[in-house]
Amino acid sequence: KAGVTQTPRYLIKTRGQQVTLSCSPISGHRSVSWYQQTPGQGLQFLFEYFSETQRNKGNFPGRFSGRQFSNSRSEMNVSTLELGDSALYLCASSLTGQGNVYEQYFGPGTRLTVT
């Protein structure tokens, strides 16, 4: 079974621009989550989607948004990029996200650099 795929793997953008990152979950997985990883803040939760519905959102400004499509693929968008948005963005998928098990499988990440 193919793992979680993320595109692009690397991205360089300029302050003020916007960016869209894509994630394809493991086949059959309906829950997709996004995390931001930086050396200073570590791993921080952005949002989680299940069957096209956002079930939880982390403490990020409204410039960060996401969505999930009917085939479970997900995108996240960051508008008006700031230097501090430079990070590794990780996508994770889970079978259902139900109950307390919630085992997540991660993609390789998209490395975003804002200049």
Add this chain to the structure above:
Amino acid sequence: GNSVTQMEGPVTLSEEAFLTINCTYTATGYPSLFWYVQYPGEGLQLLLKATKADDKGSNKGFEATYRKETTSFHLEKGSVQVSDSAVYFCALNNNYQLIWGAGTKLIIKP
């Protein structure tokens, strides 16, 4: 609120040494607990998990036991290898998200 605290790194050991990486948590309810590993330049890989008190998760020689009385989930391995060098993250799940420790960098010297 819910939180995870890990021992600070880096942890440097010689090959074949015994490894312990401490992880304690604060949580309401009964979350599942996880250890993930991140090799340089890669995403996170699930190493092991435990879903209830006294459960022991194990994988690739690593073990961790869910201790409710001490709110701990320490990672152990009896004999580490150079290939185990990576960053290890302890996490718990809450409300459809994983809450992470800061990560512990492990360096194994031949």
